[in-house]
Amino acid sequence: MAPSKFLIGSRGSKLALVQANWVKGALTTRHPDLEVEIVITKTSGDIFTDQPLSQVGGKGLFTKEIEEALLEGKVDLAVHSLKDLPTVLPHGLCLAAVTEREDARDAFVSNKFPRLAALPRGAVVGTSSLRRQSQLLQIRSDLEIRNLRGNLDTRLRKLDEGQYDAIILACAGLVRLGLGHRITERFPTSEICPAIGQGALGIEARSGDTRILEQLECLDHRATRLATQAERAFLKSLGGGCQVPIAGFGHLEREQLHLTGVVASTDGRKTYRHALQSDPSQAERLGIRLAKHLLSLGAGEVLGVPDTKK
Numbered sequence: 001m002a003p004s005k006f007l008i009g010s011r012g013s014k015l016a017l018v019q020a021n022w023v024k025g026a027l028t029t030r031h032p033d034l035e036v037e038i039v040i041t042k043t044s045g046d047i048f049t050d051q052p053l054s055q056v057g058g059k060g061l062f063t064k065e066i067e068e069a070l071l072e073g074k075v076d077l078a079v080h081s082l083k084d085l086p087t088v089l090p091h092g093l094c095l096a097a098v099t100e101r102e103d104a105r106d107a108f109v110s111n112k113f114p115r116l117a118a119l120p121r122g123a124v125v126g127t128s129s130l131r132r133q134s135q136l137l138q139i140r141s142d143l144e145i146r147n148l149r150g151n152l153d154t155r156l157r158k159l160d161e162g163q164y165d166a167i168i169l170a171c172a173g174l175v176r177l178g179l180g181h182r183i184t185e186r187f188p189t190s191e192i193c194p195a196i197g198q199g200a201l202g203i204e205a206r207s208g209d210t211r212i213l214e215q216l217e218c219l220d221h222r223a224t225r226l227a228t229q230a231e232r233a234f235l236k237s238l239g240g241g242c243q244v245p246i247a248g249f250g251h252l253e254r255e256q257l258h259l260t261g262v263v264a265s266t267d268g269r270k271t272y273r274h275a276l277q278s279d280p281s282q283a284e285r286l287g288i289r290l291a292k293h294l295l296s297l298g299a300g301e302v303l304g305v306p307d308t309k310k
Contacts, residue, residue: 005035006212009066009075012040013151015173019201020079022176023099023219030218039075041066063204067093070204076212078204081173082197082228087236089204096205096213098228100221102172104199104249106132106192108185109159109174110166115185116140119165126155126164130266134245135192136168137268152177168192172199193247193262193273196231200224223252226283230259233287238263238294244303248287257283261290263299272299 006027010020017038024036042065066078067090082098089095108116116139119125126148127133133145146164148155152173159167174180203219205212227250234248247262260275272294278286295303 004033005037006077006215007075008036008038009041009069009078010038011066012042015152015177016079016081018176019081023077023079023201023203026099026219027215031215034215039069041069041075067204070206076205076209077216080202080204082200082202083170083195085197085202085204087196087232092207093204094207094213095202096216097203097220098225099201099203099219101199101224101227102175103186104194105171105189106187106194106198107169107171107174107183108166108187109156109169109182110184111159113166113184116166116187119143123165124163126158126167129168129195130243131195131245131247131262131264132168132192134264134266134268134271135247135262138264138271139191139268141268152179156182170195170198189249189260193260194249196235196246196248197228200228202228226257226280227251227259229283230257230287230290233284234259234261234291235287237288237291238299238303248290250283250286252280255280257286259286259290261294263294263302265302270302272297272302 008020008024010016020038024038027036028034063080063085069075070078071090071092077096113119121142122144124144124146125136126146128147128149136143136145148158148167152169155167155169158164171183171186174183203216205216230250231248235246238246245264245266248259250257250259256277257280258275258277262271262273264271274290274293276286276290
């Protein structure tokens, strides 16, 4: 008999709770007899909000404490923004479901300028992401990029106070919070490649909890699972984290899996970009192939690893 109550582990930010409540609603819709409760856990990423992400530490910054609660049996599943979830999970945990992706693109948000191209020389743009910084500087090397941390409300407030001419955020978070109207431009993925897993939710559970895993199957979205599986394999193969700008975007089209990968220097002066495609059944292998190809082009210089000429 399936458990009648699930405890969902979540961060306490407004966006995290919206995402956790979405999962709660989806589960109770499919399983009406199920009681679901959300348990809030504060993570390291929520505590150290005054430093750039690249300096605070990399993998697991927004997930480690929730994963510990999951392993200790304090919660039954955890809801993460998939882009925050490390590619290597702790022993005993698995990625039980990947939800259908919201808009994966990055958003340009400004009260004074309608798009990036309209910014004057030397304009101040806020972002905490080295990935965004490097790709912005590749397009507009004249911009001044300043660190921007905090939850979405905090970031928007800082923009509204005039601390920045524009800020760059994920479209998905704004849309989920009902703030899509704040988006003034959506960057094509060909212009600014998203973070690995951006726009999707990753639901983590204990590997041995077969009853819980079966209940979560209804939330797994095939196309998003395949695309993000390729993206995460790409990231894992490169061994990259928050310290190096790495981007990747996969999508399923006519039963072909397409994957674009980017490795760049933080100043945007060196950028390695390539795209490959494969049969969907080869998602993980596609990510590995793309990583090897970018390394063969010289991306290892940016990553600090030897070039692979294979």
